[in-house]
Amino acid sequence: MSDVTVEQVADAMYELVKATHGKKNLKAMDLTKAMIEKFGDAVDKKMCKLAIRQLIDGGRCIYSYFGGSYITLPSKEGEQG
Amino acid sequence: MEKKELKTPLLDELEKGPWPSFVREIKKSAEKNPMARDTLGQLERSYEDRISHWKHGGLVGVMGYGGGVIGRYSDLPEEFPEVAAFHTYRVNQPSGWFYTSEALRTICDIWEKHGSGLTNMHGSTGDIILLGSKTEALEPCFADLTEAGWDLGGSGSDVRTPSCCVGPARCEWACYDTLEACYDITQSYQDELHRPMFPYKYKFKFAGCPNDCVAAIARSDMSIIGTWKDAIQIDQEKVREYASDGVDIEAEVVDLCPTGCIAWDGQKITIDNSECVKCMHCINVMPKALAPGKERGATILIGAKAPIVGGALLSSVFVPFIEMKPPFEEIKELAEAIWDVWGEYGKNRERVGEFIQRVGLGNFLEEIGLEPVPEMIAHPRTNPYIFFDEELEEDEDEE
Ligand code: HEM
Ligand code: HEM
Ligand code: SF4
Numbered sequence: 001m002s003d004v005t006v007e008q009v010a011d012a013m014y015e016l017v018k019a020t021h022g023k024k025n026l027k028a029m030d031l032t033k034a035m036i037e038k039f040g041d042a043v044d045k046k047m048c049k050l051a052i053r054q055l056i057d058g059g060r061c062i063y064s065y066f067g068g069s070y071i072t073l074p075s076k077e078g079e080q081g
Numbered sequence: 082m083e084k085k086e087l088k089t090p091l092l093d094e095l096e097k098g099p100w101p102s103f104v105r106e107i108k109k110s111a112e113k114n115p116m117a118r119d120t121l122g123q124l125e126r127s128y129e130d131r132i133s134h135w136k137h138g139g140l141v142g143v144m145g146y147g148g149g150v151i152g153r154y155s156d157l158p159e160e161f162p163e164v165a166a167f168h169t170y171r172v173n174q175p176s177g178w179f180y181t182s183e184a185l186r187t188i189c190d191i192w193e194k195h196g197s198g199l200t201n202m203h204g205s206t207g208d209i210i211l212l213g214s215k216t217e218a219l220e221p222c223f224a225d226l227t228e229a230g231w232d233l234g235g236s237g238s239d240v241r242t243p244s245c246c247v248g249p250a251r252c253e254w255a256c257y258d259t260l261e262a263c264y265d266i267t268q269s270y271q272d273e274l275h276r277p278m279f280p281y282k283y284k285f286k287f288a289g290c291p292n293d294c295v296a297a298i299a300r301s302d303m304s305i306i307g308t309w310k311d312a313i314q315i316d317q318e319k320v321r322e323y324a325s326d327g328v329d330i331e332a333e334v335v336d337l338c339p340t341g342c343i344a345w346d347g348q349k350i351t352i353d354n355s356e357c358v359k360c361m362h363c364i365n366v367m368p369k370a371l372a373p374g375k376e377r378g379a380t381i382l383i384g385a386k387a388p389i390v391g392g393a394l395l396s397s398v399f400v401p402f403i404e405m406k407p408p409f410e411e412i413k414e415l416a417e418a419i420w421d422v423w424g425e426y427g428k429n430r431e432r433v434g435e436f437i438q439r440v441g442l443g444n445f446l447e448e449i450g451l452e453p454v455p456e457m458i459a460h461p462r463t464n465p466y467i468f469f470d471e472e473l474e475e476d477e478d479e480e
């Protein structure tokens with residue numbers, strides 16, 4: 001299996017968050033499970049953590065709170081996703 | 082700006098009597114802070130209407146952090162524009178809540194500059210609570226707090242700000258250094274604290290002895306409670322002193338020992354330490370005569386939650402005794418093993434205690450790699466879900 005980079009995982013996560021935006025909120029573990037399903041053994045939980053860190057620190061995604069903590073696209077303040 | 086006089090007849094009731102009054106304090110702040118003034122106005126309205134006018138939620142926070150700021154809005158923004166957005170910061174408190182007066186002044190100055198000036202020292206989480214920030218003030222206030230050496234605490238589905246009792250700093254019963262352990266765990270899990278990655282919150286609380294002054298056993302997913310292995314230390318001379326000073330040792334100590342393991346012959350007490358459950362009762366009654374043993378450490382208990390909707394759970398013993406020495410590897414290994422299993426299979430908003438009830442303690446222990454031990458049994462015969470390997474094998478043999 002070819003090597004997968006953290007950037008690629010972050011990109012794939014971002015696409016997933018975009019695709020589900022407004023339909024379903026995803027938690028960090030939902031993204032992680034989806035990536036492990038997509039990339040198989042080429043990724044692990046640690047790598048997914050790094051990818052999420054990239055998304056958040058780079059401002060592509062933010063943490064939102066709707067009873068639990070989710071990873072979403074940055075959107076308007078006060079919006080209840 | 083022209084201000085009309087603020088009338089708060091219902092709140093004023095709470096200023097009557099000789100005790101401290103939050104209304105009196107908010108009124109002082111209201112003289113110089115319009116947010117505090119509108120807080121009073123809206124609170125009076127809530128008392129009239131008998132309903133809260135605060136709304137939850139929404140998307141607020143500071144860059145890079147998934148916790149530490151809790152979104153709050155007024156549902157009467159036209160009437161009380163100064164509190165239209167009224168977010169709460171949780172600021173990570175120092176271990177054991179020890180401050181210099183300078184540190185307190187610094188944080189108050191920052192808060193008067195950016196927010197309502199109202200604080201809650203401390204929230205039930207243990208954090209310093211700064212009440213009432215407008216959305217646009219969040220980042221600048223966070224920048225000033227960071228600059229002064231403060232950090233935000235946890236909120237949402239993350240490791241919540243760990244807290245501890247004052248421990249050895251002020252208390253002779255401390256069986257380990259709660260302050261050090263709390264600080265170490267806080268520093269080690271900065272990622273888990275600021276970047277929510279769990280099904281729900283995860284709380285660590287550190288109590289130095291079973292008196293449990295931080296109420297770890299009632300509230301924390303992982304309670305680390307000081308205990309000892311050897312005999313309670315007894316100064317018989319001092320026991321006799323208590324007796325001659327009027328303590329009825331038979332009635333107040335012997336008869337109230339939950340396991341009946343103390344005897345008093347009028348001259349000295351004897352304790353059957355193998356039966357002692359470390360409840361602290363005898364030590365609390367005669368603190369000058371008795372003390373925890375010398376071989377000290379802690380018990381790790383898992384799974385408490387204080388209820389909002391469903392039932393309360395107390396945490397239960399997982400590891401009866403560990404030595405409490407940095408870098409606290411046993412605590413970290415156990416916490417990480419739990420996060421791995423619960424993180425993957427836990428449902429949204431399911432605390433680890435509820436998760437254990439759902440999957441069964443036996444299955445959970447197997448997943449995290451802990452052996453069942455008798456100490457995990459809270460009461461005899463209330464334990465249908467632990468199966469020891471030998472029994473299982475016997476059963477299989479019969480078939
Ligand atoms: C003088 C007569 C009886 C005495 C002294 C007696 C005593 C006891 C005791 C001490 C227990 C255990 C309670 C516990 O540990 O929580 C028990 C449980 C039980 N007894 Fe009796 N019992 C008597 C008559 C009966 C009769 C006549 C029946 C049925 C026809 C019966 C059925 C049961 C059952 C089913 C339990 C188990 C309850 C449970 O597990 O929750 N007992 N009994
Ligand atoms: C089809 C019939 C029966 C069923 C399905 C049944 C079921 C049970 C169950 C589920 C328990 C609890 C076991 C546990 O907590 O580990 C129990 C305990 C008990 N049963 Fe029965 N039982 C039946 C008949 C009887 C009869 C006829 C008697 C007495 C005349 C009886 C006396 C007891 C007693 C005394 C206990 C308590 C045992 C203990 O506490 O250690 N049972 N039974
Ligand atoms: S929990 Fe025990 S050690 Fe900690 S302050 Fe209370 S009595 Fe002292």
Ligand code: SF4
Pocket residue numbers: 337338339340341342343352356357358359360361362363364
């Ligand atoms: S600590 Fe509690 S159980 Fe132990 S001897 Fe004292 S009173 Fe009894």
